[in-house]
Amino acid sequence: MSDAEQLKEFLREMNMTPEDACEMDMFSEYCFDGLSYQLRYLLCTLYGITFLLAFIGNSIIIYIIAFNRRMRTITNILVASLAVADMLIACLCIPFAVAEIISYNWIFGTIGCKLASSLTAFAMAASILTLICIAGDRYQVICHPHQDRKIKTSCHALGYLAIVWIFATLLTVPLFIFSDIKKISGLLEHTFCRETWSQFYNKTYTICFTLILYIIPFLLLFVLYSKVVGQLWQLKETFSGGNSGGISSVPPSNVRKKKRAIKVLILIVLVFIFSWLPFHVHSFLRFMSKSKINDKSLFFNFTVKLIGFTSTFVNPILYGLMNTNLKRYIMVGINCRKIKKQSAPSTKEELMMLPPEI
Template identity: 30%
Template structure:
């Protein structure tokens, strides 16, 4: 049965249909996205290759860093290109499946990243605040279980997002769109009108996967900083150089501050913007739409800054990066000689501690362990 050429008018035309960003803004976003995509692909690939090719880099904290790199790499090859394409074309041209897949992967990677950052904070807490207990608590088996829990939580919390988004066909002709003339319509990937239960689920996800991790990291790193700056480091009473202590402190504190600032700085502006936009008419102007696109870029840029803070600032990672980039795989450092036994013997020695060399080894070894990432 043939359908009559009826004309339909959408009840509400999406704000994107009647507004668009300038060509200058589009060009700038293309450049910015190209930068973070390139840096993220190269940086996260180097992190993964360094971990695979070097046995001595397979520490527990580096396992968490690799998990973070995998998450960042995934969002780089999926969400970033599609997000940029949607900005440039104005409409959704990637099909119904991608409309559900992209929000799912986006939330999955962000959730896993935030929880993995908590794991790193937990690891650093024991390494610095309780260095003598760290070896008993930080085991490969526990790290694997912790990572499995992280990805399960992220996966479960992301499933509802694939059901919240649908592909909508809307009329873009002010005069109306006959149903048999599809060229006058366009597709948009948008969230459905959510019920109170859906809204509650979104807020619970935000609290559990963003606010609580942020509070946890803030408290954890505050305790770590207090331990580094206020308390006398282990072994400092045995004549350790003040310059050595200061160097270790500065290195650790820089790392900790950057972890918190980058996590908050990349994601909080977009989260606040989205929450305010849902309750107000914030997106009613061209400038606000431009701001939204830049904030989306800022949030996604966390995928390229994470390799910088966790890898490029680490001397061992940087050294192996250079060797991989220069195609000198055969020159990668072999597994280093074990030094655990002499250090443990020194720490457990209950006899005469008058040997200054032994005391110096003990103090510097513990301090290095407590501040090294």
């Protein structure tokens, strides 16, 4: 008989329930009360704000691109895919996390556990892999405008995205198989959704997951956008017929657009680094330390997820709302006016005038 079972027997003889003993701080080492009400309230509030901002921002992006044929450019289709992935995180992952914070128990059963774990990783993977597609497309268009574009049509873009989403699905199959309900033994029983595989498989999967969805994407984003930034500074003014080189020959409006484009690219890399770094560091520390579930580990687990989920409302701002055409449609919708038809800019104009389709 375990110590916890012996204590339960003792409490029965004393006509006390485990809840009474824990409320009186008796045998506190055998009690697991979860997070304090203050921390739970704070986390739920922050998760709620994240959900609201992500839902609104991504809904706007999806609506504008889906219901305006002129907005269905190759880049915007990639941005819409990113918005869908971020919407999945907001609508599927955040509610599961909030429910676990409130009850500090897993209440959705074994199937719910498998679905929650796999869908969270699936949405993460789809979002991050789409970021790479956008970076690769912008790199080719801006740095190699005279080469044949890899993604030439909307159908090509949808084909690439299908590969991304299929790969994201395959990457999360192990989580669906091995996720299960884990109980914490003590005076009070609590259940959590965790992976049940061995330490070796946990370590292997964590390393592969981090490599595929953090280290490699970071290196690709850094290299591709570094080359794009370098190319932006080298662009010369061609519209006015000026032949002099250097940034000084470009009109102030173009200089401002270049600076804004470069700032956006830097922010894209920084947001990716700082939003997902805590999550992956925590994953490594969790399997290296073999720590048990307790108040501190729960708090860090929910916090690093929250930091990662913030990217779901920052991405629409960086990739969508800073797009001149998208902003124009949003303002038209707010002012309830009809948008005037304008000719779409040519590829050379896109490159030189640098609309935020970067």
